Amino acid sequence: MSVAEISRPARGSNSTTQQTMLETAATTRLLESEGILDYSGHVSTRIPGREAFVIQIGSTSRAEVSPDSMLVVDYDGNVLEGDGQPPSELPIHLEILRARPDVQSVLHSHMELAIAFTMMEGVKLLPMRARASRWKSGIPIDPDPSHIKLPEQGRALARTLGPHHAVLMRAHGLCLVAESAQALFVDAVHFKENATAQMQALQAGAKPIPLTEAEIAQIEKMEMREWHIKKLWNYYVRKALDEEALPQAWRDELVPTKEMLKRDRTL
Numbered sequence: 001m002s003v004a005e006i007s008r009p010a011r012g013s014n015s016t017t018q019q020t021m022l023e024t025a026a027t028t029r030l031l032e033s034e035g036i037l038d039y040s041g042h043v044s045t046r047i048p049g050r051e052a053f054v055i056q057i058g059s060t061s062r063a064e065v066s067p068d069s070m071l072v073v074d075y076d077g078n079v080l081e082g083d084g085q086p087p088s089e090l091p092i093h094l095e096i097l098r099a100r101p102d103v104q105s106v107l108h109s110h111m112e113l114a115i116a117f118t119m120m121e122g123v124k125l126l127p128m129r130a131r132a133s134r135w136k137s138g139i140p141i142d143p144d145p146s147h148i149k150l151p152e153q154g155r156a157l158a159r160t161l162g163p164h165h166a167v168l169m170r171a172h173g174l175c176l177v178a179e180s181a182q183a184l185f186v187d188a189v190h191f192k193e194n195a196t197a198q199m200q201a202l203q204a205g206a207k208p209i210p211l212t213e214a215e216i217a218q219i220e221k222m223e224m225r226e227w228h229i230k231k232l233w234n235y236y237v238r239k240a241l242d243e244e245a246l247p248q249a250w251r252d253e254l255v256p257t258k259e260m261l262k263r264d265r266t267l
């Protein structure tokens, strides 16, 4: 799904860049509101029609990111637009976006719950909840526990991610990848729900019972990913606007119209 399918149509490449900045800034703030980002972590999104992506200035608070604090960066890591330095872990985004042409948006987070699953012997994070069918192909763990600041570290991380939609980073964090910033946000919400469910089972002293392949196949028959993303985006954007975690001036650009929220099918 493209950015434009949820958002208002952009006019020209400058508007496309602005819209990508706005949606990436909103996604960052929503992730911070939901406890998935805090003082660190970041989101990058490709700019449709340009050989470049947007990412925030590294020092800007994740709760206050706006289009003014976003940078336009090319795939060699050069800052083309904006006044500031990208996050020091830029190689995460550069190398994943280079390696995965199917990916439009990348999240890097230091989510504690995800980190815990890189530090337990004999325990793997598995699809427990229905929405975790997204990660049915597996959630690999990258063995490098340091911050990813070198191109070769980023390339190694991208190799560990491979064709999957999530990668854990030992004692450090995780990355998720998706087809849009909105999809990335919704995936992150479900990733946290799923990790919470497995941790609750472990904390109860029980052996977790993950989804079986047959159950995942059944879940996927009912899947309406595009509509589901719009529904959750609508919920979280409206909630954040009401709670003033997002500026009111962004409302018209971010809230889906009634027409956008119509389901075209039930199955």
Ligand SMILES: [Zn+2]
Residues within 6 Å of the ligand: 041, 089, 108, 109, 110, 147, 148, 172, 173
């Ligand atoms: Zn990090």
